[in-house]
Amino acid sequence: MTPAQCAADVMTVVPAMTRFLRASIRHQGQPQCLSLSQLRVLYFLQRRSPSCLSAVADYLDVTRPTMSVMIERLVQRGLVQRTNDPLERRRIALSLTPQGKTELDQVYNATLLTVADRLQGLSEPELVQISASLGILGTLFDE
Amino acid sequence: MTPAQCAADVMTVVPAMTRFLRASIRHQGQPQCLSLSQLRVLYFLQRRSPSCLSAVADYLDVTRPTMSVMIERLVQRGLVQRTNDPLERRRIALSLTPQGKTELDQVYNATLLTVADRLQGLSEPELVQISASLGILGTLFDE
């Protein structure tokens, strides 16, 4: 097994998994459903509130104008609140609204369930192996 | 280790890997670079030429109007050719042009290298473990 062979596996499987996650979120029957990117923004803010715009942009690896627009939409939808940072007046302080927390939990948990459902048939050692592998990949690719 | 815990790992790591792949493709210094979705279309067509539009749309899990537009752009860029199917005249036969093959190979291989580079430091058993894990996930999630 060479790194290149393993890399080919990564390039095959990751898009398939992304497609599954995307479909999961979409088929949850929400009236106005969240995109995968929006979910990631909310998930980040849940763990790191308040964050400034640049921090969220870096996390998703998008430019600041892109994130500015995404945040504006989430604010319009009542999921994120934007307040001023009194110490650094260039910065904005982003955090989830109560409704944002609620929607995030709902969508995140529902998606988690559909993923967990697929993993049901696996044995304990398989789950351990997969989790360990994902841990390694997460460390290597989450610079 | 429960399926839910493993599912949480999936939801954390998959977006990080996607971000890495996207950045890899983008930072290859092409004048007009391919998106991850376009790369997947070309990759599919390389293996299954000719394919009709619906087949490609199903593979990426997008609607036919969406794929129709994407294909149109790839045709404009000279990467895909659209011919008529004489037996089933509703269908179109999609395949890569020589230029499409060339660009696909170039972008795919360059991306593969950046992924393989990250995997360099891993031991043989780790690579085997990761590859096996990805194989399982690929089977479970690639319905």
Added chain:
DNA sequence: TATTGTTATACTCTATAACTATA
């Protein structure tokens, strides 16, 4: 009638360029 693909329309994601306000 059902299927294949396209066109029209609209919204989100994404980037670059140019800008404002603050440091």
Added chain:
DNA sequence: TATAGTTATAGAGTATAACAATA
């Protein structure tokens, strides 16, 4: 001058609805 964020603009990805051509 440099940084944080916004606005303007453009293009890609995405969907639904309505359509044409074919089966």
